[in-house]
Structures are given as structure tokens and as C-alpha cells.
Amino acid sequence: MKQPGEELQETLTELDDRAVVDYLIKNPEFLSVMRAQ
Numbered sequence: 001m002k003q004p005g006e007e008l009q010e011t012l013t014e015l016d017d018r019a020v021v022d023y024l025i026k027n028p029e030f031l032s033v034m035r036a037q
Helices: 004-026 028-036
Strands: none
Touching: 004 028
């Protein structure tokens, strides 16, 4: 059994991952900058 807050936390994490992927698709140069450091 999951705690009530646990399910919400997982949903937020998934949304966060999707937002990051979406951001990287729109800003591929960001990845290059991170690698260069």
C-alpha cells in the first residue's frame, strides 16, 4: 500500500521528468553547455 502523498510525489516526479525532456528538446544547446563544463 502506498501512502497518500507518495502517489502524488511520483506523479510530480514524472511530470518533472517530462518537462525536463521537453526543455532539452527545445534547447539542445543547453546539453552541450553542460557537457563542456
